Amino acid sequence: MTWSEWEQARERVTATRLNGLDDGSGGYGRPGDAGGRDLAVRDDELGALGGMAYELRLRLTDDGDHARESTSEAATGLTADGMSCGKALTELHDAWITKVGTLKEACAHISNHLDYTRGAHAKDEEKITTSMRNAEGKEMTVSRIHDYIK
16 A cells, blocks of 8 residues: 555545534535534334344354364374375364354343343333423323323
8 A cells, every 4th residue: 555545544544434424515514513413223122133143143143153173173084194284274163153153252242232222222212201200209100201292
């Protein structure tokens, strides 16, 4: 990569705004500003993402282990025959198993975190809607809270 290519790549990356989104004019608004929008995620979206992470973990468990046994046998056989590529194949095998394990762990972490987030958010919402009180200290019903939102 030449220096000018590096500069162009750096400019593209630094132009990315993670704390805003296109406000329709080609510029970026900040979340909460008139031009920007706040991040919003619905419960069903979180559930779908968590489900996809769980399914990916299951597939990695099956498909990522597909050639483990035959690769190990080949590496052992090559090493026993005095071929140096046997040792390299063993290192590749071990690295692959480690990487697949890391990916499975990440998928499980994502799935569990999204499940926890959904549950915690539901509990928070219930607590907020059932325990809000007006200025006199009396409990507000959900329909009464809705009047304040409009």
